[in-house]
Amino acid sequence: MKRKTFELYTALMQRIDPLGPSLPLYDSQASRAIEQRAAARLPPHTLMERAGQAVARLARAWQPHARAIVVLAGSGNNGGDGWRAATLLQRTLGPLGAHVHVWSLGAAERQPPDARWAREAATAAGITHGAAPPPWPPDLVIDALLGLGLSRPVEGPWARALDWLQHCPAPTLCVDVPSGLDADSGRWWAAAPVRPRGPRITLALLTLKPGLFTGAGRAACGEALWFDDLGVASGADDLAPRAWTTPSAHWPDVAALRAAHDSHKGARGDVLVLGGQPAPAGGGVGMTGAAILAARAALRAGAGRVWVALPAAASYIPAFDAGAPALMLRSGDAAFADALHTRAVVVAGCGGGAAMAPWLPRLLQEAPRLVLDADALNALGPVAATQASPDTIWQTRAQRGWTTVLTPHPAEAARLLGCDTAAVQAHRLHAAEALAQRLQAVVALKGSGTVVAAPDATPYVNTSGDGLLATAGTGDVLAGLIGARLAAETDGRTPEMEQRMVAEAVAAHGALAQAWKRAWPPAANDLIA
Numbered sequence: 001m002k003r004k005t006f007e008l009y010t011a012l013m014q015r016i017d018p019l020g021p022s023l024p025l026y027d028s029q030a031s032r033a034i035e036q037r038a039a040a041r042l043p044p045h046t047l048m049e050r051a052g053q054a055v056a057r058l059a060r061a062w063q064p065h066a067r068a069i070v071v072l073a074g075s076g077n078n079g080g081d082g083w084r085a086a087t088l089l090q091r092t093l094g095p096l097g098a099h100v101h102v103w104s105l106g107a108a109e110r111q112p113p114d115a116r117w118a119r120e121a122a123t124a125a126g127i128t129h130g131a132a133p134p135p136w137p138p139d140l141v142i143d144a145l146l147g148l149g150l151s152r153p154v155e156g157p158w159a160r161a162l163d164w165l166q167h168c169p170a171p172t173l174c175v176d177v178p179s180g181l182d183a184d185s186g187r188w189w190a191a192a193p194v195r196p197r198g199p200r201i202t203l204a205l206l207t208l209k210p211g212l213f214t215g216a217g218r219a220a221c222g223e224a225l226w227f228d229d230l231g232v233a234s235g236a237d238d239l240a241p242r243a244w245t246t247p248s249a250h251w252p253d254v255a256a257l258r259a260a261h262d263s264h265k266g267a268r269g270d271v272l273v274l275g276g277q278p279a280p281a282g283g284g285v286g287m288t289g290a291a292i293l294a295a296r297a298a299l300r301a302g303a304g305r306v307w308v309a310l311p312a313a314a315s316y317i318p319a320f321d322a323g324a325p326a327l328m329l330r331s332g333d334a335a336f337a338d339a340l341h342t343r344a345v346v347v348a349g350c351g352g353g354a355a356m357a358p359w360l361p362r363l364l365q366e367a368p369r370l371v372l373d374a375d376a377l378n379a380l381g382p383v384a385a386t387q388a389s390p391d392t393i394w395q396t397r398a399q400r401g402w403t404t405v406l407t408p409h410p411a412e413a414a415r416l417l418g419c420d421t422a423a424v425q426a427h428r429l430h431a432a433e434a435l436a437q438r439l440q441a442v443v444a445l446k447g448s449g450t451v452v453a454a455p456d457a458t459p460y461v462n463t464s465g466d467g468l469l470a471t472a473g474t475g476d477v478l479a480g481l482i483g484a485r486l487a488a489e490t491d492g493r494t495p496e497m498e499q500r501m502v503a504e505a506v507a508a509h510g511a512l513a514q515a516w517k518r519a520w521p522p523a524a525n526d527l528i529a
């Protein structure tokens, strides 16, 4: 398709840019409320007509040569969108020799009015349909089985249809929410993991939902996520978003650092990384590299001075890091005293093993700016799992206006919350918020679609990054970046600013993976080379 025609077909919709500006995300309850308000002021079926048109337009723009089209339509309004798109596609592509078949599931008599209208119009237009796929192989599939309405396991014929969808090699356009995905949480409700065989894109309708961006969301949506607000500007509504996507990664700001002619290394902010242990022969866990990665990341991101300290007193301290000679390597005690003196951000945990536990009380009581990662979080487990009462150290830190950031991956978050990893992954936003509230801290719950939560605040969901980050040490890099981001801001800060700064560092971390252009995947250190 010519570029101009593609642009014409997609003019009213937006391709979501993972590195783009912050966007509001609405859960299913708010989306339904926005829909009902809009429907009340529009002629009947307007939203479904617009939804059908949007799906048909994107389908034609994406797969202009498709002539054998299967639409999987469920029994709700998601299926209604599919029926409407089928009619519109048959109308425009039929004269060109195309055939559109609807594979419908669920009881027609239970369809909501809009969906019934769309189905009846389709059957009146002669669209072929049935309770099974057609005998011919499709060259385009439209998934309109389950959308906003899914919130329980998918079983029986629905599960078999999902299985067919996943194994189908044809390009698939998912309507609103990929079938099987929970729009609110990003939980995947089908038994087989999300692994579509063919190319896939998703078109979100009316609102962007948080589940599209976190947990299984990114994998389920496929290569691209498009958005059509159906002419209803949800931002103008008084309904609060459930979350925001992370702000675009304008940090580190190299131009600003260049322009700061009157600055000096002390003005850029200081970071101390307390972590790492030498090899097992030295009694440690052999993870000094983790601390070095965090420290190099902080340096690379513009921190003025970065120290590395090993937490175990008896540990051998390397003379210097040949890959980053600007790092200053010290003993834990000496470095911590310096860090307190200079108000450095202390990033604690990366590869610190069991040696982190004895440090924790001191860190929590004395370090005004603290990022707790990895082994520091593991050492916290029993502390965090108890309900916080007003006199806990967490409350005290918050009352003093001190900064506390935790960066758990899902298994670490599960240990802190006293549940299992699956429970965290099933409710990523809730899990991050619960921890943030309990510990009065900013919490970055890592994984696809990192959630950055803070007490009494709307969380951010990160849109940048991809599977390239699924390699050892990338979490240490993130901890260092967060340290540098916080260190750069020495003046007055509010909790909202701190949450935003952490979100910016998370977004910048993901952007590192997206900027990777070489044939071989990066190791963690390559991302900051």
Ligand SMILES: NC(=O)C1=CN([C@@H]2O[C@H](COP(=O)(O)OP(=O)(O)OC[C@H]3O[C@@H](n4cnc5c(N)ncnc54)[C@H](OP(=O)(O)O)[C@@H]3O)[C@@H](O)[C@H]2O)[C@@H](O)CC1
Binding pocket: 031, 032, 035, 047, 048, 051, 074, 075, 076, 077, 078, 079, 081, 106, 110, 112, 145, 146, 147, 148, 149, 150, 151, 152, 153, 154, 155, 158, 175, 176, 177, 205, 206, 207
């Ligand atoms: N509101 C909006 O923003 C707008 C909405 N629009 C569109 O409507 C969609 C929402 O439609 P919706 O509310 O009818 O829900 P939907 O996703 O079709 O699912 C409900 C159906 O699925 C069934 N079902 C559920 N779980 C199941 C399971 N595990 N296994 C089997 N069946 C299961 C459920 O059955 P039941 O629970 O009744 O047994 C019911 O029949 C939305 O995603 C968008 O595409 C746009 O047109 C305009 C703006």
Ligand SMILES: Nc1ncnc2c1ncn2[C@@H]1O[C@H](COP(=O)(O)OP(=O)(O)O)[C@@H](O)[C@H]1O
Binding pocket: 374, 409, 446, 447, 448, 449, 450, 464, 465, 466, 467, 468, 469, 470, 471, 472, 473, 474, 475, 476, 477, 478, 509
């Ligand atoms: N599939 C993925 N998509 C996006 N980000 C990912 C993915 N896998 C891992 N990441 C990111 O990579 C980092 C891994 O951190 P972590 O699990 O702590 O690793 P390590 O402890 O080895 O450094 C986190 O920032 C996480 O969000």
